[in-house]
Amino acid sequence: MVYETFLETVKNSLKETLGDEFDLSLQSVQKNNGLQLDGLCIGKAGEKSAPTVYLNQFYQEFSYGRPLEDILSDILSLYHDSLLPMSPPFEELLIPDQIKNKVIFRLISKTANETLLKDIPHIPYPDLDLTLVFCLALQRTKDCLMTALIHNSHLHTWGFSTEDLFLAAKANTPRLFPARIRSLSEVIKDIARETAEKELEGALEEFFDTSPMSPPMFVLTNSTGINGASSLFYEGILKDFANANDSDLIILPSSIHEVLIIPYNDTISLEELSDTVFSINQEEVPEEDRLSNHIYHYSKSKNSLTVAFTSSAPIGTENP
Template structure:
């Protein structure tokens, strides 16, 4: 089944299965790294908000051998699991006092998002950019709802990018606190759960590795910017460390331990990007270095 036919059949099935009144539409959505996807939205009754279901990913599942009916049922299940229970008053976003404590920041790649960065306030950070969003809901069951902040929002709120950055720095560390854990502990735990342990799973990393993200795993790479977090980690480990940008949602900290493995670790980052990540989840293509003496990150 070709992609256009796939979209048509999905729409026909939804028109039949979702009760009226409803509005079902497909629109192109610009994602991170310049990726454009086909976003399906379903608004039942008089609801004015809907989860966005990206048909490209469901079509990939279909092309990988999952039956159309199973793919459709998965899409329908995802919609029902994430659909909002009530309307959102759009006026809440016009008054900055309403959303001030919901402003947060995230890291994206600078060069891959140049077109987007023309439209949104941002701060340059090495070869990355800090951009800002409003976290309008945070639910561990149904997921998180966010709105990317554009220049037009700042104009309406009468604030500057510098002011926005300070607010986001203060907020993000509070509402999305960091989570740091030893990757080898996770590997051993996973291996212990297997009835027939797979040696490729149970084999520890040749380097000590610590995963850094936040409690929701949403844009967790931003934890790199949290005040004194890297400084405290380096003081506890008594070493400098490499930073592997494993995705926009997490990074991996690798203590140097006198080893110069920057090239090998950068190769690892690129391999993960190519084999494990969707294109819009890629943060960067190389490792970074944190100096304990200078208390700074370099490329």
């Protein structure tokens, strides 16, 4: 079965199962780093919002021989697990002050998102190959964060400028999602504790080389661990950490969700760190979650962030 036929078969089969009170539609969604996914929106007729289940991975499973009935069952389970808590208050999106209170920023790769950036307001950092983009934090519960990417068309409707968004997000993002800096060894122990797998702790320690002779590493993210790399641009976050360690900093962009920080010393090989970041991006980090193949240097004396070592391949390319 070809891909397009698979998509229509899944939609029609679930429509038959769920009945006429449900609306199902296929939508192509552009995600981070140019990744294009096909989603199935499932919602009751008349609802203002509906969960989306992405079908690309399910088609791969189908191609490898997984029965269609099992796939349909999994999609239904995902739908029921991702039901929206309530319809977001869309009427608030017409009130400028309400909107500004919900604006947050996220950090993504500039090179890997050139097409997307043509259609959305953003603050570029071309020397870093990074850019801040803006979302509305619509609804947040213990298990759910609903956001909406802000497009240029929204600015025209609201009468906002990109600078307006940046000033709002600069205040809102640290307030709603405070930064967290912890040692890498502490994070690894927490991961192993949550999964109840001591073997995992050893494997992670070996992978990141957290031996006493290796340089200390710290994880910078936010309170949710989601899109936490943006905390890199919280005011004073790097300056305060560098002053506390009396050192310049090396930043390893492990994903859009977090970065690793290493207090700088002369024994650190920037080339080896750059090779490690590139390797991890290619082998361990999902394409949608990649941030950069470069590593960065924060100067304590200049209070500035620059590229410390440039990889030969930007995000979105294979091994050179």
